[in-house]
Amino acid sequence: xxxxxxxxxxxxxxxxxxxxxxxxxxxxxxxxxxxxxxxxxxxxxxxxxxxxxxxxxxxxxxxxxxxxxxxxxxxxxxxxxxxxxxxxxxxxxxxxxxxxxxxxxxxxxxxxxxxxxxxxxxxxxxxxxxxxxxxxxxxxxxxxxxxxxxxxxxxxxxxxxxxxxxxxxxxxxxxxxxxxxxxxxxxxxxxxxxxxxxxxxxxxxxxxxxxxxxxxxxxxxxxxxxxxxxxxxxxxxxxxxxxxxxxxxxxxxxxxxxxxxxxxxxxxxxxxxxxxxxxxxxxxxxxxxxxxxxxxxxxxxxxxxxxxxxxxxxxxxxxxxxxxxxxxxxxxxxxxxxxxxxxxxxxxxxxxxxxxxxxxxxxxxxxxxxxxxxxxxxxxxxxxxxxxxxxxxxxxxxxxxxxxxxxxxxxxxxxxxxxxxxxxxxxxxxxxxxxxxxxxxxxxxxxxxxxxxxxxxxxxxxxxxxxxxxxxxxxxxxxxxxxxxxxxxxxxxxxxxxxxxxxxxxxxxxx
Amino acid sequence: xxxxxxxxxxxxxxxxxxxxxxxxxxxxxxxxxxxxxxxxxxxxxxxxxxxxxxxxxxxxxxxxxxxxxxxxxxxxxxxxxxxxxxxxxxxxxxxxxxxxxxxxxxxxxxxxxxxxxxxxxxxxxxxxxxxxxxxxxxxxxxxxxxxxxxxxxxxxxxxxxxxxxxxxxxxxxxxxxxxxxxxxxxxxxxxxxxxxxxxxxxxxxxxxxxxxxxxxxxxxxxxxxxxxxxxxxxxxxxxxxxxxxxxxxxxxxxxxxxxxxxxxxxxxxxxxxxxxxxxxxxxxxxxxxxxxxxxxxxxxxxxxxxxxxxxxxx
Numbered sequence: 001x002x003x004x005x006x007x008x009x010x011x012x013x014x015x016x017x018x019x020x021x022x023x024x025x026x027x028x029x030x031x032x033x034x035x036x037x038x039x040x041x042x043x044x045x046x047x048x049x050x051x052x053x054x055x056x057x058x059x060x061x062x063x064x065x066x067x068x069x070x071x072x073x074x075x076x077x078x079x080x081x082x083x084x085x086x087x088x089x090x091x092x093x094x095x096x097x098x099x100x101x102x103x104x105x106x107x108x109x110x111x112x113x114x115x116x117x118x119x120x121x122x123x124x125x126x127x128x129x130x131x132x133x134x135x136x137x138x139x140x141x142x143x144x145x146x147x148x149x150x151x152x153x154x155x156x157x158x159x160x161x162x163x164x165x166x167x168x169x170x171x172x173x174x175x176x177x178x179x180x181x182x183x184x185x186x187x188x189x190x191x192x193x194x195x196x197x198x199x200x201x202x203x204x205x206x207x208x209x210x211x212x213x214x215x216x217x218x219x220x221x222x223x224x225x226x227x228x229x230x231x232x233x234x235x236x237x238x239x240x241x242x243x244x245x246x247x248x249x250x251x252x253x254x255x256x257x258x259x260x261x262x263x264x265x266x267x268x269x270x271x272x273x274x275x276x277x278x279x280x281x282x283x284x285x286x287x288x289x290x291x292x293x294x295x296x297x298x299x300x301x302x303x304x305x306x307x308x309x310x311x312x313x314x315x316x317x318x319x320x321x322x323x324x325x326x327x328x329x330x331x332x333x334x335x336x337x338x339x340x341x342x343x344x345x346x347x348x349x350x351x352x353x354x355x356x357x358x359x360x361x362x363x364x365x366x367x368x369x370x371x372x373x374x375x376x377x378x379x380x381x382x383x384x385x386x387x388x389x390x391x392x393x394x395x396x397x398x399x400x401x402x403x404x405x406x407x408x409x410x411x412x413x414x415x416x417x418x419x420x421x422x423x424x425x426x427x428x429x430x431x432x433x434x435x436x437x438x439x440x441x442x443x444x445x446x447x448x449x450x451x452x453x454x455x456x457x458x459x460x461x462x463x464x465x466x467x468x469x470x471x472x473x474x475x476x477x478x479x480x481x482x483x484x485x486x487x488x489x490x491x492x493x494x495x496x497x498x499x500x501x502x503x504x505x506x507x508x509x510x511x
Numbered sequence: 512x513x514x515x516x517x518x519x520x521x522x523x524x525x526x527x528x529x530x531x532x533x534x535x536x537x538x539x540x541x542x543x544x545x546x547x548x549x550x551x552x553x554x555x556x557x558x559x560x561x562x563x564x565x566x567x568x569x570x571x572x573x574x575x576x577x578x579x580x581x582x583x584x585x586x587x588x589x590x591x592x593x594x595x596x597x598x599x600x601x602x603x604x605x606x607x608x609x610x611x612x613x614x615x616x617x618x619x620x621x622x623x624x625x626x627x628x629x630x631x632x633x634x635x636x637x638x639x640x641x642x643x644x645x646x647x648x649x650x651x652x653x654x655x656x657x658x659x660x661x662x663x664x665x666x667x668x669x670x671x672x673x674x675x676x677x678x679x680x681x682x683x684x685x686x687x688x689x690x691x692x693x694x695x696x697x698x699x700x701x702x703x704x705x706x707x708x709x710x711x712x713x714x715x716x717x718x719x720x721x722x723x724x725x726x727x728x729x730x731x732x733x734x735x736x737x738x739x740x741x742x743x744x745x746x747x748x749x750x751x752x753x754x755x756x757x758x759x760x761x762x763x764x765x766x767x768x769x770x771x772x773x774x775x776x777x778x779x780x781x782x783x784x785x786x787x788x789x790x791x792x793x794x795x796x797x798x799x800x801x802x803x804x805x806x807x808x809x810x811x812x813x814x815x816x817x818x819x820x821x822x823x824x825x
Contacts (some may be wrong), residue, residue, distance in 0.1 A: 017609075079523065087600070093614065340567060419525070420525065
């Protein structure tokens with residue numbers, strides 16, 4: 001076990017000892033071998049030719065390989081990370097002098113060591129089947145490299161999500177499983193479909209199966225902006241930066257126990273990366289519009305319509321802009337503790353580098369940077385839609401307002417006296433984003449198909465309204481543009497009030 | 512030279528301040544008792560020193576390194592044991608010790624011997640291959656203490672290490688801590704069992720409502736706070752003895768409030784005057800009163816804490 005110093009890595013060892021117990025290992029191997037043996041029997045009885053038999057066996061092996069590495073590995077990465085958190089041994093590792101990078105590698109590699117071992121064994125097993133089934137060596141290697149990338153991405157993500165969770169020891173995780181199947185599966189199905197941006201398909205690693213099943217899973221064209229790229233490069237381009245993001249998050253969890261998992265800089269970089277990728281695939285779709293991919297062959301179909309592409313991509317980008325902004329604000333808005341600490345530093349005259357990106361600094365500047373990024377990346381959509389500058393401006397203002405309103409209210413909530421009552425936050429947001437627009441709509445005899453602008457203070461209606469400005473030839477209603485801005489302004493006024501209050505409290509505590 | 516330097520430490524949970532403006536310094540090779548009522552901020556301070564809780568303000572220097580800016584170097588030789596025992600339930604006892612030896616940079620070649628040594632020292636050799644989830648609470652404590660001591664840290668932060676231990680294990684723990692201290696380790700130990708602390712700490716830090724009340728050696732504190740001696744008496748015939756005692760107290764001008772009772776023992780408290788106490792005892796014996804038990808003791812940590820801490824709490 002003399003690999004990368006893992007034999008001296010405490011977190012790796014803690015996982016290794018637990019995972020290398022013979023009984024669960026033998027059970028797992030029995031299951032896999034049982035499936036393979038039965039598949040062999042089934043294939044040998046039903047296959048029309050020897051090649052078909054080897055092919056179906058090869059498919060069984062790669063399916064097991066993918067399931068073990070992606071699902072099994074993610075499950076154990078999540079479980080082991082959760083064990084650290086619930087047993088509070090995480091504190092011992094925080095306290096230990098081991099380099100934080102080693103701790104992260106130890107946790108991720110240790111928790112999934114068995115799955116990686118099985119993956120490697122199955123790789124050796126699948127090779128002869130693949131060659132007998134006339135699958136090329138290049139296909140096998142690309143499939144495995146793709147699976148390795150996805151494995152690393154899913155494992156780090158699973159460990160990260162698990163360490164972020166507030167779930168206490170002994171709490172049932174059935175609810176989470178239910179939620180995953182209820183909401184997660186349709187989302188995964190959508191992401192893998194050809195209707196979604198290729199970004200999600202690369203993110204979920206579906207490129208791997210395109211190498212083996214180009215007929216069935218072949219909707220990825222391997223294009224990005226103006227370039228044609230191998231699928232594996234694009235997959236790496238999508239997944240590797242996210243692995244680094246997760247890695248950074250894990251590092252911060254170990255070294256900064258009271259801080260948000262991601263720094264403001266991490267969040268901004270991630271959002272910029274997300275927009276860059278999604279827009280890149282949109283641009284390539286636009287350039288190569290009308291082309292379809294079947295059996296690895298590109299066919300051009302004329303005439304084609306830009307409208308269909310826009311109707312698919314603009315709502316997706318708009319939703320992403322707002323959703324990513326909301327998620328980003330959870331990490332960028334300072335907690336009361338961080339804000340108070342920041343005020344202490346300022347009061348004591350301690351100058352801090354990059355003060356705007358400090359964990360305790362207000363999220364206002366960072367969220368403004370976020371919306372600026374969003375606006376920059378929205379321009380290709382505005383250009384393709386061919387809308388007027390005024391309409392384009394209205395579109396980005398409406399979308400930015402929701403992000404700013406949410407961040408402003410979250411900052412008010414986290415710094416304010418209700419900060420420990422999450423139900424207050426949820427109720428207040430429901431009032432602003434659901435009840436008020438609903439009531440306003442009722443009062444104005446609102447019909448969904450008619451005047452939507454009155455309800456645009458809520459993103460539930462307003463994103464659709466903003467999208468309709470680009471895709472339909474309706475005039476801009478100033479009420480629909482100004483009202484979300486006013487809400488955002490009001491939220492930041494509330495947040496400002498709390499900044500002042502925290503400053504006073506800190507001054508009082510210090511004096 | 513201060514191995515641990517804490518200045519203006521403030522630890523806060525939300526707007527509740529657990530510790531404020533706490534400054535102290537710990538010297539090499541000494542054992543410090545960390546004393547205070549529940550909620551005084553002992554655990555918060557220890558967690559902040561161990562780097563598992565971020566302070567809202569203040570500076571912590573461990574082994575000459577700033578914990579905030581040079582975290583890994585500062586924590587290189589720090590052992591931390593929280594007030595409960597975080598363990599991996601599904602690991603074996605030896606595996607647990609092996610994991611944390613690795614965490615402190617002991618290489619694989621040396622770990623087996625080290626683990627064996629500490630299994631012996633902590634009396635866990637018979638449980639070497641047992642899963643941790645099958646151990647009792649006291650054994651958990653011993654295991655976590657062994658994990659903390661095995662790598663020879665020069666700063667030990669122990670939060671209630673004796674809770675859950677039986678008397679034999681407590682004595683073993685004291686011996687292990689004394690040994691570590693003799694080897695140059697600085698130990699900060701918080702405990703509610705104050706009488707036990709008295710036996711082996713060099714100095715005491717008393718906290719109250721997150722603030723430092725007093726710190727120093729037990730003798731220094733005794734002097735500073737005007738604490739002194741207590742004469743513990745047990746008469747063979749209580750009524751006769753009490754009568755003699757009252758007369759003598761009157762003659763010496765000692766107020767009756769200086770006498771307290773603990774079951775059949777009578778305790779006379781003297782305010783920082785050892786001579787007066789011994790003279791009083793001589794006079795008492797010369798009256799010929801029957802004494803079945805008699806001892807003259809200095810106030811211990813418990814007395815000091817009760818007088819300082821309890822007063823503050825009240």
